[in-house]
Amino acid sequence: MSGSQSVLFDVPGPRTRRRMAWLNLLFGLVVAGIGALLLVLLARKGQLDAALWTPFLEFRTWESFLVPGLVHTLQAAGLAIIGSSVFGLVFGLGRLSELRILRVVSGTVVEFFRAVPVLLMMIFVWLALGFSGNRAIDPQDYPLIAVVTALVLYNGSVFAELVRSGVHGLPRGQREAALATGLTGPQSLRSVEVPQALIAMLPALVSQLVVILKDTALGYIITYRELLQEARQVGSGNGNILQALAVAAVVFIVINYALTKAAPWVGQRMGRRTSGRAKAEAPSLVVATRD
Amino acid sequence: MRALDGAYLDQFASLFETYDVPAAFWVNIKLTFFAAVLSLVLGTVLAVMRISPLPSLRWAGTSYVNVFRNMPLTIIIVFCVLGLWGQLGVTLAPDFNENFLRLAILGLAVYHAAFVCEALRSGVNTVPVGQAEAARAIGLGFLPTARLIILPQAFRGSVAPLGNTLIALTKNSTVAAAGSVAEASGLMGTMIEFRPDVIFAIFFTFALGFVLLVIPVGLLTTSLSRRLAVAR
Numbered sequence: 001m002s003g004s005q006s007v008l009f010d011v012p013g014p015r016t017r018r019r020m021a022w023l024n025l026l027f028g029l030v031v032a033g034i035g036a037l038l039l040v041l042l043a044r045k046g047q048l049d050a051a052l053w054t055p056f057l058e059f060r061t062w063e064s065f066l067v068p069g070l071v072h073t074l075q076a077a078g079l080a081i082i083g084s085s086v087f088g089l090v091f092g093l094g095r096l097s098e099l100r101i102l103r104v105v106s107g108t109v110v111e112f113f114r115a116v117p118v119l120l121m122m123i124f125v126w127l128a129l130g131f132s133g134n135r136a137i138d139p140q141d142y143p144l145i146a147v148v149t150a151l152v153l154y155n156g157s158v159f160a161e162l163v164r165s166g167v168h169g170l171p172r173g174q175r176e177a178a179l180a181t182g183l184t185g186p187q188s189l190r191s192v193e194v195p196q197a198l199i200a201m202l203p204a205l206v207s208q209l210v211v212i213l214k215d216t217a218l219g220y221i222i223t224y225r226e227l228l229q230e231a232r233q234v235g236s237g238n239g240n241i242l243q244a245l246a247v248a249a250v251v252f253i254v255i256n257y258a259l260t261k262a263a264p265w266v267g268q269r270m271g272r273r274t275s276g277r278a279k280a281e282a283p284s285l286v287v288a289t290r291d
Numbered sequence: 292m293r294a295l296d297g298a299y300l301d302q303f304a305s306l307f308e309t310y311d312v313p314a315a316f317w318v319n320i321k322l323t324f325f326a327a328v329l330s331l332v333l334g335t336v337l338a339v340m341r342i343s344p345l346p347s348l349r350w351a352g353t354s355y356v357n358v359f360r361n362m363p364l365t366i367i368i369v370f371c372v373l374g375l376w377g378q379l380g381v382t383l384a385p386d387f388n389e390n391f392l393r394l395a396i397l398g399l400a401v402y403h404a405a406f407v408c409e410a411l412r413s414g415v416n417t418v419p420v421g422q423a424e425a426a427r428a429i430g431l432g433f434l435p436t437a438r439l440i441i442l443p444q445a446f447r448g449s450v451a452p453l454g455n456t457l458i459a460l461t462k463n464s465t466v467a468a469a470g471s472v473a474e475a476s477g478l479m480g481t482m483i484e485f486r487p488d489v490i491f492a493i494f495f496t497f498a499l500g501f502v503l504l505v506i507p508v509g510l511l512t513t514s515l516s517r518r519l520a521v522a523r
Contacts, residue, residue: 008342008344008436009344009432010427023345027345027347028347045379047378047379112502115502115505117463117465117476119476120465120475120494123483127480131487214361214364217363217366218363218469221365228365228366232369241378242373242374242379245366245370245374249366249370252363252366253357253358256360257361260357
């Protein structure tokens with residue numbers, strides 16, 4: 001039943017259309033009522049006082065808290081996306097290898113890191129760095145390293161699955177044609193199949209970017225100074241945590257919504273350059289545990 | 292790293308007398324269970340809204356999904372604790388810890404409901420058009436069609452994505468740590484700080500705990516999705 005929702009109900013006639021207009025109005029009023037009630041409740045608690053919101057209109061708040069926080073968030077997300085692409089390519093190729101041992105090792109690594117919560121890895125790396133007693137790395141960088149490492153291990157594993165499912169999703173003829181021209185199996189994989197699989201996985205990669213960006217907020221728990229952490233700083237300074245969190249949430253939603261919209265667009269643009277099907281979704285864990 | 296000798300294992304084992312690891316995992320299981328039930332209910336309502344004939348309902352459902360799917364879970368949990376409880380004084384239970392637990396469950400449920408809704412919608416897409424057309428042909432309206440014809444098949448077709456959401460929820464229950472809930476990831480931090488010498492063993496214990504929680508869910512939903520799939 002893809003695409004059209006209208007099969008679930010008849011095309012409305014004049015009477016239904018009138019009734020729908022009323023129902024629309026009624027539902028609109030219900031939503032507006034709930035909204036108004038919330039606003040009244042918030043106002044009664046003094047949460048709508050201008051003093052709580054004006055800090056976000058000041059340049060200083062953005063300059064010294066929110067923008068640096070956003071930069072840290074984007075920095076962690078950027079490093080994580082680069083790292084996980086490399087990780088995903090290496091382990092994705094490992095899972096496609098002709099050597100059984102490589103396949104098993106890569107498979108175990110990928111499945112392990114997809115099953116362990118990102119936060120658990122983050123806390124572990126953070127504390128491990130803290131207790132390692134090394135002098136090469138500035139302790140101030142520990143939270144960033146922990147955030148990026150954990151994100152790379154998890155999302156890299158997801159990417160590895162994407163590479164694998166991308167190659168499996170190619171028409172058989174691609175490999176057969178490559179072998180017929182005299183390429184060996186690994187050569188066909190490297191120069192024919194994987195490049196197409198990578199293009200096919202681009203939209204899913206963009207979707208995964210949303211996951212990475214959202215997960216950088218976990219750095220809040222290990223004192224990484226990302227957007228959420230900075231918003232909380234503003235909030236505890238001015239006694240307006242609620243408002244600060246709302247502002248941070250809006251920033252995240254705007255960026256992620258744009259990325260969500262970009263994914264199908266990338267799929268459309270890239271779809272012509274691969275014989276695989278460009279999908280905007282990461283492969284699921286449930287089905288993958290069985291093969 | 293030190294060699295794995297008897298003393299190392301003894302030190303490691305003594306940790307389990309000091310800290311109650313199963314109890315911490317039990318908190319994660321509780322968080323997951325209650326949030327799963329709540330988000331399934333909320334997600335089903337949202338999915339029905341998103342396929343309904345009323346544009347305003349569709350719009351509301353879509354907005355909910357877009358807002359909560361694009362917001363970090365950490366913000367929601369922090370909002371529940373620092374915002375709802377800290378600033379607005381909302382309490383869901385008289386007991387201090389129970390209150391935090393319920394606030395975290397609320398946050399987890401609100402977040403994952405958006406994903407449940409999307410999972411169900413992908414299930415709706417597996418139902419052939421003929422089913423809905425036949426339902427309309429025998430005179431069923433939208434709600435009876437949805438309740439009797441579409442949703443039962445959609446649920447069976449969306450077991451795999453729902454299972455994925457459940458797995459994500461299980462792992463995300465650790466984020467409740469941001470809401471001052473004493474669960475597994477927090478306990479892992481405490482244990483490592485207490486005994487940094489056995490840090491690797493501690494991490495692998497907790498990681499293994501989650502693998503053991505997640506794998507059965509994955510296997511179960513995979514086999515269920517095959518068994519329940521409507522043969523077409």
